[in-house]
Amino acid sequence: MINDIDYTKIFSEIVTEFKDNDDCGKVATYIPELGKVDPNKLGIHLTTVEKHHSSFGDWNEKFSIQSIAKVLSLTLALKIMGNDVWDRVGVEPSGTAFNSLVQLEYERGIPRNPFINAGAIVICDILVSCLDNPKLELLEFIRKSSGIREIDFCLKIAQSEKVTGFRNYALAHLMKDFCNIHNEVELVLDLYFHLCSIKMTCKELAQAFLFLASYGVNPITNETVISPGRTKRINSIMLMCGFYDEAGEFAFRAGLPGKSGVGGGIVAIHPGKYCIAVWSPKLNTNGNSYKGMRVLEAITTKTESSIF
Numbered sequence: 001m002i003n004d005i006d007y008t009k010i011f012s013e014i015v016t017e018f019k020d021n022d023d024c025g026k027v028a029t030y031i032p033e034l035g036k037v038d039p040n041k042l043g044i045h046l047t048t049v050e051k052h053h054s055s056f057g058d059w060n061e062k063f064s065i066q067s068i069a070k071v072l073s074l075t076l077a078l079k080i081m082g083n084d085v086w087d088r089v090g091v092e093p094s095g096t097a098f099n100s101l102v103q104l105e106y107e108r109g110i111p112r113n114p115f116i117n118a119g120a121i122v123i124c125d126i127l128v129s130c131l132d133n134p135k136l137e138l139l140e141f142i143r144k145s146s147g148i149r150e151i152d153f154c155l156k157i158a159q160s161e162k163v164t165g166f167r168n169y170a171l172a173h174l175m176k177d178f179c180n181i182h183n184e185v186e187l188v189l190d191l192y193f194h195l196c197s198i199k200m201t202c203k204e205l206a207q208a209f210l211f212l213a214s215y216g217v218n219p220i221t222n223e224t225v226i227s228p229g230r231t232k233r234i235n236s237i238m239l240m241c242g243f244y245d246e247a248g249e250f251a252f253r254a255g256l257p258g259k260s261g262v263g264g265g266i267v268a269i270h271p272g273k274y275c276i277a278v279w280s281p282k283l284n285t286n287g288n289s290y291k292g293m294r295v296l297e298a299i300t301t302k303t304e305s306s307i308f
């Protein structure tokens with residue numbers, strides 16, 4: 001029981017209610033290694049800023065967090081480079097698919113936001129320019145800010161994405177042509193593929209993102225990850241851009257800032273209250289977890305808690 005709400009009971013009620021509904025989603029297979037996951041996994045973990053935990057199902061199993069990691073690379077880039085980041089990438093919803101090339105051509109190589117693939121690739125370029133050992137230092141930042149030493153890349157997934165990542169190569173080369181990629185494409189994408197390959201459990205995700213519910217300080221480690229002002233900006237971008245061309249749909253359903261990944265994970269933040277992570281690998285046609293979105297909608301509806 002947390003502040004009079006029995007989240008564990010609510011999670012299990014919701015999952016029971018959904019049992020008879022079809023899950024119309026499909027596991028991502030365009031990265032072959034992701035296609036090997038059991039499609040019926042379902043994990044939920046909520047951690048409050050007072051450090052209370054509630055969980056359900058496969059909450060303690062590691063999965064590929066994919067684009068959810070883009071929030072952490074943005075956080076590190078903002079810490080290092082401050083507002084200059086915004087000269088290279090925008091803060092507007094894209095309204096296009098996560099890997100779209102069309103908008104990038106129109107907008108002369110400046111991605112709409114840091115969470116679509118093009119934007120995250122620019123953030124990786126910034127990190128490659130600023131860090132001596134970008135992969136190691138990024139991982140160290142995530143481990144330190146979350147307080148979880150076991151967080152790591154999955155080399156099999158990174159490799160699987162590298163050999164099939166034709167579209168990400170196209171995005172990076174197009175931006176290089178517009179002078180918005182300063183380093184070798186191969187180096188930048190190596191960091192990008194490793195970033196996307198990070199594996200975490202729902203519990204680890206909720207802990208790693210709790211600083212966004214707590215004005216930039218992780219209450220579990222007492223580590224100041226980023227300032228309250230930047231926390232506000234990151235949450236705002238998550239609300240507007242966290243679900244590709246379905247950001248409006250998630251805000252409408254769940255009423256929380258959040259970020260999804262094609263591994264089937266979603267992280268959502270209730271500022272001042274909690275961070276929740278849900279994992280269900282089958283994706284809808286927009287690349288977001290079909291059941292994950294519905295579970296989060298049901299949780300905020302049943303508990304009558306959202307930012308609105």
Ligand code: GLU
Pocket residue numbers: 065066067068098099117161168196260261262263287
């Ligand atoms: N690594 C994935 C890609 O570049 C990330 C997509 C996602 O999680 O939305 O396609």
